[in-house]
Amino acid sequence: SPSLPEYFVVPSSLADQDLKLYSYSFIGRRMPLWSWNHPNGSALVRMAHIKDVLQQRRIDQRICNAITRSHPLRSDVYKSDLDKCLPNIQEIQAAHIKLKQLCVNEPFEESEEKWLSSLENTHWLEYIR
Numbered sequence: 149s150p151s152l153p154e155y156f157v158v159p160s161s162l163a164d165q166d167l168k169l170y171s172y173s174f175i176g177r178r179m180p181l182w183s184w185n186h187p188n189g190s191a192l193v194r195m196a197h198i199k200d201v202l203q204q205r206r207i208d209q210r211i212c213n214a215i216t217r218s219h220p221l222r223s224d225v226y227k228s229d230l231d232k233c234l235p236n237i238q239e240i241q242a243a244h245i246k247l248k249q250l251c252v253n254e255p256f257e258e259s260e261e262k263w264l265s266s267l268e269n270t271h272w273l274e275y276i277r
Contacts, residue, residue, distance in 0.1 A: 149177035157182040159214035170207050173198050180211055189220040235275050246270035 149171065158167060158179075171177045178196035185191045193215065198204040212225040235243075247270045250263070267273065 149174075149179070151176060152178060152181060159211075159218035161217045162211065162214040166210070170211070173200055173203055173207050175199055180215075189223070191215070191219075235271075239271070240275055243270050243272045243275055247272040 156179075167179065171179050175196040175198075180193045180195035183192045183194050195211075198207055212227070215225050216222055247267070250266050250270060
C-alpha cells in the first residue's frame with residue numbers, strides 16, 4: 149500500500165504469505181496497522197474495510213485471532229467501527245473554522261451572553277472530547 153509505512157508491526161502468528169494475500173482484500177491494501185499500546189498489553193489497531201463481503205468474516209476472524217494470540221493475557225479483540233461514531237475530516241475542519249471565527253472575528257463584548265452556546269454550536273468540544 150502506498151499509504152502505509154515501509155515497516156509496521158504485525159502479530160507474529162500471522163504468516164507473511166497470509167499477510168500479503170489478505171492485503172488485497174482491504175480497501176487501498178491498508179492492512180491492520182498497530183497505532184498505540186498500553187502497558188497492560190492492550191493495543192489500538194486501525195484497519196480499512198474489507199472489500200469482499202463474502203471474505204470479510206473469514207479474514208477479520210483470522211486477523212483478530214492472530215492479535216489475540218499475540219496479547220500477553222490472550223485478551224479478546226474489541227472492535228469498533230469508528231466511521232459510525234466519529235466525525236469525518238470535513239466536519240472537524242468546519243468545526244475548527246467556526247471556533248476560529250468565534251474566537252477571533254467576533255468582539256467578545258458583543259457576544260458574551262451567547263458565547264457558550266455559540267461555542268457549543270461549533271461542535272469543536274464534542275469532537276475533541
